[in-house]
Amino acid sequence: MGNINWYPGHMKKTREMIQSNLKLVDIIIEILDARIPNSSKNPIINEITANKKRIILLNKADLADKRETYEWIRLFEKEGYKAIEIDALTGRGIDKLYKILNEFQAERDEKKRNSRPLRIMILGVPNVGKSSLINRLSGRKSTKTGNKPGITKGKQWITLENGMQLLDTPGILWPKFEEPEVGLNLAFAGSIKDEILEIQDIGLELIGFLADNYPEEFMNRYKLSGLSDDKLANMEALALKRGFILPGKRIDYERTARTVIDEFRAGKIGKITLEKA
Ligand SMILES: Nc1nc2c(ncn2[C@@H]2O[C@H](COP(=O)(O)OP(=O)(O)OP(=O)(O)O)[C@@H](O)[C@H]2O)c(=O)[nH]1
Ligand SMILES: [Mg+2]
Structure with missing residues (x-):
């Protein structure tokens, strides 16, 4: 649980690691906590992922106010993103995620000859449910495939049931620090170690x-x-x-x-x- 001490050097390294992984993927899944969509957003994610397609997931929607989740989704859609609510623990909403991914795949196939299955990376601040989503997506039908020919060496990929490739380690981004209100929200949601509060x-x-x-x-x-x-x-x-x-x-x-x-x-x-x- 959010027990990483972020310091400038660590943030720089994280950013560089994510940017080098970004080159390997076609699409980013950004996970937010539906109870705190603003506070659980990395402050520079737009900058880091510029020019990549991005799907925004509001996870832990089972804990959030339905009406507010709907408003957040509308807001993100207005900003031009695909956005959906999910519960990574139970799998609710995963079918919608697959539908969106398949649409992106179809779009890609139309544009490119010899198009290959999409490669995906998950990004989010600590505790938003990245690992839960990976577990949920990888399920039983999928296989872990390290160093698969044709796919970049040294990276571990998970083949999803529809053939797409998911990077098996998510990118853990730092949360916002400056605003005290954000700190409180992260604490309420359980994303900051309680001992320090x-x-x-x-x-x-x-x-x-x-x-x-x-x-x-x-x-x-x-x-x-x-x-x-x-x-x-x-x-x-x-x-x-x-x-x-x-x-x-x-x-x-x-x-x-x-x-x-x-x-x-x-x-x-x-x-x-x-x-x-
Ligand atoms: N209620 C609820 N809890 C969830 C959901 N998804 C994840 N959780 C819980 O949230 C906590 C964090 O989930 P993880 O999947 O470990 O989150 P993470 O983003 O991988 O966290 P880090 O690896 O620390 O960055 C765990 O206790 C999960 O059980 C959800 O949809 N609903
Ligand atoms: Mg994790």
Whole structure:
């Protein structure tokens, strides 16, 4: 889970590695977290992948707000991309992905004589579901094919059921760092190591967001009959409901925060999107 410490040298190396891999592929699959499509986007992906065809996947759509996911897809489509929602874990949406890939293949076959099967690479920031997607796509029917003649040496490729070639290691890109809001969103979604965060602060901010944006889901989950404008008051009400009380009748803020964060990540509070398109 997002435990890479990105530093400028590492970012430069990653970029160079991805750019050299880019030369080997025809199409990029960019995975975003449907709950945080903006915060889970690498800041320079447009620059890195310029002139490559790109499909945008909103993964973990099972955890996100359907309406918001729809708006994000419309936005990306307006920007000229193919965009779909998927759940890499269950495979929902993978059929649509194959349909798009097949369309790109047909387009290529029309343009080029002796066209070959598409070569694909997956890109995304840590924890968005790259490995899950690769596992899902590779399934049982596919075979790993290293150093296949005609395909660049030294690279491991997975042959998909439709014959296309998928690079077996995804490109892991760095997330945005500058905006504090992005950091919070990545923390809420579980893309930043919890140890480096003040869990009580993260929990408090998440409670604030939920009370403002998903009040019904939040009240239902924690059996609250009303909400305060003050996030700390809401946190305390929740703690009392759940009995998160320490000796001396002190509120266990740590446990309260941990609980809300865990339940949010597990989708127990509801289908929630943290960023609007
Ligand atoms: N609910 C849900 N969880 C998912 C989905 N896809 C992946 N996950 C979970 O998200 C976490 C990260 O998934 P990975 O596939 O390991 O993500 P990754 O992008 O390969 O992560 P790194 O290798 O760390 O960069 C795992 O706990 C997965 O089980 C999905 O569609 N829905
Ligand atoms: Mg992985």
